[in-house]
Amino acid sequence: ALKKAAADGDAEAGQEAVKLAAELAGKVLPVFPRLFASDVTPEAIARLLAEQDGRLGVFSAEGGELTAIVGGRYSKDGTSNLEILLKAHAGDAIRVDRANREREPIILDNPALTLALCVQPSVFESAWQHREFRERGLLARMLCVLPANPLGTRDVDAPPVPHTTLKGYEEAVLALLDMPNTEDQYGNPAALTLTDEARALLRDFMRRLEPDLGPGGRYESTSGWHGKLAGAVARIAGGLHLAHSPLEGGALQEPISADTMRAALALGEFYAAHAERVHKVFAGTPEAQTAARVLDAIKRNGWRTFTERDLYRALGLLKTEAGEALAVLEETGHVRRVARADADSDTRPGRKPSREWEVNPVLSGHSVEYVNSVSEVVQ
Numbered sequence: 036a037l038k039k040a041a042a043d044g045d046a047e048a049g050q051e052a053v054k055l056a057a058e059l060a061g062k063v064l065p066v067f068p069r070l071f072a073s074d075v076t077p078e079a080i081a082r083l084l085a086e087q088d089g090r091l092g093v094f095s096a097e098g099g100e101l102t103a104i105v106g107g108r109y110s111k112d113g114t115s116n117l118e119i120l121l122k123a124h125a126g127d128a129i130r131v132d133r134a135n136r137e138r139e140p141i142i143l144d145n146p147a148l149t150l151a152l153c154v155q156p157s158v159f160e161s162a163w164q165h166r167e168f169r170e171r172g173l174l175a176r177m178l179c180v181l182p183a184n185p186l187g188t189r190d191v192d193a194p195p196v197p198h199t200t201l202k203g204y205e206e207a208v209l210a211l212l213d214m215p216n217t218e219d220q221y222g223n224p225a226a227l228t229l230t231d232e233a234r235a236l237l238r239d240f241m242r243r244l245e246p247d248l249g250p251g252g253r254y255e256s257t258s259g260w261h262g263k264l265a266g267a268v269a270r271i272a273g274g275l276h277l278a279h280s281p282l283e284g285g286a287l288q289e290p291i292s293a294d295t296m297r298a299a300l301a302l303g304e305f306y307a308a309h310a311e312r313v314h315k316v317f318a319g320t321p322e323a324q325t326a327a328r329v330l331d332a333i334k335r336n337g338w339r340t341f342t343e344r345d346l347y348r349a350l351g352l353l354k355t356e357a358g359e360a361l362a363v364l365e366e367t368g369h370v371r372r373v374a375r376a377d378a379d380s381d382t383r384p385g386r387k388p389s390r391e392w393e394v395n396p397v398l399s400g401h402s403v404e405y406v407n408s409v410s411e412v413v414q
Contacts, residue, residue, distance in 0.1 A: 070212070071149075077116040081131050084123065084148065085141045088216070092149040097158075117173055123148030124176045126224075145224055156181070163317040175259040178267060178306045181313050183331045207278055214277070217287060225287050227273050232293035237272075240300055241265045260310050264303055272299035325352065325360040330369065333394055340373065344389035361392065369395050 071092035072083055084091050122129050123146040131141035154162075159181070168174050217225040229237070244265060247253040254261035275298055276291045316327050332349045333341070346357045364370045373391040 077119045080123075080148065081119050081129065081141050081143075084119075084129070084143055084146050089143050089146045090216075091147075092151065094151045096153050097155075117167065117171055120148065120150070120173060121171065121176070122146065144222070150177075159313070160317050163313070169259070172259060172263075175263055179313050180306070180309050181316065183335060188335060211277060214287075227276060227287070228290040229272075229296070230290045230292055233272070233291050233296035236293060236296045236300065237265065237269060240268065240303075257310060257314050260314075261307065264307060267306070268296075268299050268303040271302050272296050275299055322359040322363050325356050326363040329357075329360045329364060333370075338394055339396075340391055340393050342389035342391050371395075 066086040069083060069087055069091070071094045072079070073093070073095050075083070075093060080091065080093065119129065121127075123143075126145050126147060129141065129143040129146050159179075162168055163174065219225060244254075244261065247255075248258045248262055249255065252258075272291050272295055275295050276289075279295070312327065316324050328350055329346060332338075332346065336345075336349065338345070343354070343357050343361070346352055346361075347354070350357075352360070361370060365372070370392045373393050
């Protein structure tokens, strides 16, 4: 009505319309709250972090598109856009100045980004082969799991998740979401503390880990990832502490207990084994990669002895591939050839018996549940 009146020459209506337009222009439109995103670019992640008070999760059942975009698929010069992911992981301040000066810059003092991506091995391999991902520490920040292929061993009649478990999980997540975003007097996020025993456990772990990171150490080739392991364990301990405490209250006031730290250290060992496995599978020689597959087959089938023909059938390997992989495993003490007294004198007609191998007792007899711990193949 004001607009129409102003158009009809009503000066007072025109002034009122200008006043209202100025007031509306100065108001900030409310942003729809978001807990997580899925198909999103690094630029959109920065914008969403700014809109959501610096907190965001990126959850995807595929994840390949994000890694491709971050790797520079659509950039003009093919360069990677890692800044947002690297800084948001560490809580470092983010400043993004827009090319369009009419748009507000993005300023984040304490960003917190969570990535949870389920990707195909081919996507994982492409990311591992990306030089900038490795050299700038993106992959070193990831907690990775590379399980064995379950096909052929799955329970086709598995029971559903119990209702009480689902309900308990839902209540815990909702309680976490309802926790206040508390800050100290300087505007920094509230810090969790450790009991003396929990602190001693973490420091003992750090002392044992440190020598393995240097030249000649067990983790020399993966020092980028293992160098961040102690920090990851501390983060896990904090997450476990909050997940157990919100329903009881006082999670931010109570220190992290020794039992929680032990659980976090156990998870740290789990992820460490998978980090070694990822490195061997994706960064090792072709022979080492095939040897990792052979180890999976040994554990999945519970073999104590096996023949090379068993490998051909189980994995579809060529004779040369099997021979090279077995040579690696023999050199590292995982398997050894079974000597046959009549091997040289066997003159029977027909196909010769397939060579037999014996499995190190440390490996043999395990079920598929233990396949995930394979991490011993050397390059």
